[in-house]
Amino acid sequence: MSLRSIRIGRLAGIPIGIQPLWFLIVALITWTLGAVYYPDQAPGIAVPLAYGLGLLSALLLFASILLHELGHAVVARRHGVEIEEIDLWLLGGVARMSGYPKAAKDELRFALAGPAVTLLIAAAFAAVALALPSSTPSAVTAVVFYQAFVNTTILVFNLLPAFPLDGGRVMRALIWSRNGDLAQATKTAAAIGRGLGYGMIGVGVLATLAGALGGLWLALIGLFVTAAAKAEENGLLVRTALGGREAGKLMAFPAITVPAKISVSEAVADYFVPHRFSAFPVLDGGRLVGLIDASTVERVPAPRRVSTSVEEIAIREPSLVIDEGQDVADLLERPAFQRVGRAVVIASDGRVGILSITDVNRVLRALELGGQLTAHPRSA
Numbered sequence: 001m002s003l004r005s006i007r008i009g010r011l012a013g014i015p016i017g018i019q020p021l022w023f024l025i026v027a028l029i030t031w032t033l034g035a036v037y038y039p040d041q042a043p044g045i046a047v048p049l050a051y052g053l054g055l056l057s058a059l060l061l062f063a064s065i066l067l068h069e070l071g072h073a074v075v076a077r078r079h080g081v082e083i084e085e086i087d088l089w090l091l092g093g094v095a096r097m098s099g100y101p102k103a104a105k106d107e108l109r110f111a112l113a114g115p116a117v118t119l120l121i122a123a124a125f126a127a128v129a130l131a132l133p134s135s136t137p138s139a140v141t142a143v144v145f146y147q148a149f150v151n152t153t154i155l156v157f158n159l160l161p162a163f164p165l166d167g168g169r170v171m172r173a174l175i176w177s178r179n180g181d182l183a184q185a186t187k188t189a190a191a192i193g194r195g196l197g198y199g200m201i202g203v204g205v206l207a208t209l210a211g212a213l214g215g216l217w218l219a220l221i222g223l224f225v226t227a228a229a230k231a232e233e234n235g236l237l238v239r240t241a242l243g244g245r246e247a248g249k250l251m252a253f254p255a256i257t258v259p260a261k262i263s264v265s266e267a268v269a270d271y272f273v274p275h276r277f278s279a280f281p282v283l284d285g286g287r288l289v290g291l292i293d294a295s296t297v298e299r300v301p302a303p304r305r306v307s308t309s310v311e312e313i314a315i316r317e318p319s320l321v322i323d324e325g326q327d328v329a330d331l332l333e334r335p336a337f338q339r340v341g342r343a344v345v346i347a348s349d350g351r352v353g354i355l356s357i358t359d360v361n362r363v364l365r366a367l368e369l370g371g372q373l374t375a376h377p378r379s380a
C-alpha cells in the first residue's frame with residue numbers, strides 16, 4: 001500500500017498528496033453516478049449532465065475528505081505534533097504525523113477532530129436536502145443527498161474501532177489513558193484492527209462471490225487496515241526499543257576512512273577489497289566530505305573508475321552526518337538513512353565512526369531475543 005503519492009499543493013502549510021489510485025476512484029465514482037445514480041434520481045436527465053454531476057460529486061467527496069484530514073492536522077498541530085503530509089487514499093485520507101502525541105487526551109482530540117468535521121459536513125448537506133423546496137429540480141436534490149449519504153458513510157467507516165482508522169485511534173487513546181502505556185495500547189489496538197481487517201476481507205470476498213460488487217471495496221479497505229495496523233505497530237515498537245539509544249553506542253568505531261583525492265579504482269583496490277567493508281567515510285585532509293559505499297562505486301562504469309575521484313562520487317547528504325549523541329530512533333525515520341542505509345558518526349574526539357541500518361537491525365534482533373522489544377524500554 002505504499003504507492004508513491006503525487007503532490008498537488010499545500011493547504012495551511014501542509015503538503016497534500018494524492019495516491020495514483022485516487023484518479024481511478026474518481027473515474028469509478030463518476031461512472032457509477034453518471035450511468036446509474038443520476039439517471040435513477042432524475043429520470044430523463046441528459047447523459048452529459050448525468051456524468052458532469054457524477055464528476056462534481058466525486059470532487060465534492062474529495063474536498064470533504066480533505067477537510068476531514070485538515071481537521072486532524074489542525075488539532076494535532078495545536079498540540080505540538082507536526083503533520084508531514086496529507087495523503088488521500090481510496091475512501092479516505094491519512095494525515096502523516098512526524099511524531100507521537102504526548103498524552104492520551106491529545107490523541108483522543110486528534111482522532112476525533114476528523115470525524116467531527118465529517119459530521120458537520122454530513123449534517124450541513126442533510127439540512128440543505130431537507131430545506132430544499134419541493135420545486136427544486138430532482139438532479140439538484142440528488143447531488144445534495146449524495147453528499148449527505150457519502151459523508152455519513154465516511155463518518156461511520158472511520159469510527160470503526162480498527163486501528164489505524166480514527167475509531168481505532170480513539171480506542172488506543174482510551175486504553176492508553178487507562179494503563180498509561182502507549183506501546184501496550186498500540187499493540188492491543190493494532191491486534192483488534194488486524195482482526196477487523198481480516199474480517200472485512202473475508203466478508204468482502206464472500207459478498208463479491210455472492211455478486212455484490214461493493215464487497216470488493218470492503219476487501220480492499222480490509223487489506224489496507226491490516227497492512228496499516230502492522231506498520232503502525234512495528235514503527236512504534238522500534239521507536240520504543242531504540243528510543244534514547246545513542247548512535248555512539250551502536251556505531252562501528254573508529255571507521256577506516258578513504259581520502260577524497262584518490263581514484264575510485266584505488267579506493268576499490270586499497271579499501272573495499274582488503275577491508276571488506278561496504279562503506280567508508282570520505283575525508284579531505286581532516287575535513288569530512290561524505291561517505292562512499294559499494295553501490296555508489298558500482299554506478300561508475302569500470303573504464304571511468306581510474307579517472308574519477310572518490311570526492312566526485314561521495315554521498316554528501318547533511319542528514320547522514322550525525323554526532324554520537326544522536327537518538328537512533330530519530331535517525332531511522334530519516335528518508336536519506338532509509339535510502340542509503342548508513343550514516344557517518346562524529347565522535348566527541350573528532351574521529352569518525354559508521355552506523356549502518358544493519359547494525360541497528362542487529363541490535364533490534366538482540367533486544368527482541370531478550371524480550372525487551374515488546375513494551376518497556378525502562379531497563380534499557
Ligand SMILES: [Zn+2]
Binds near residue numbers: 068069072114115158
Ligand atoms: Zn480521520
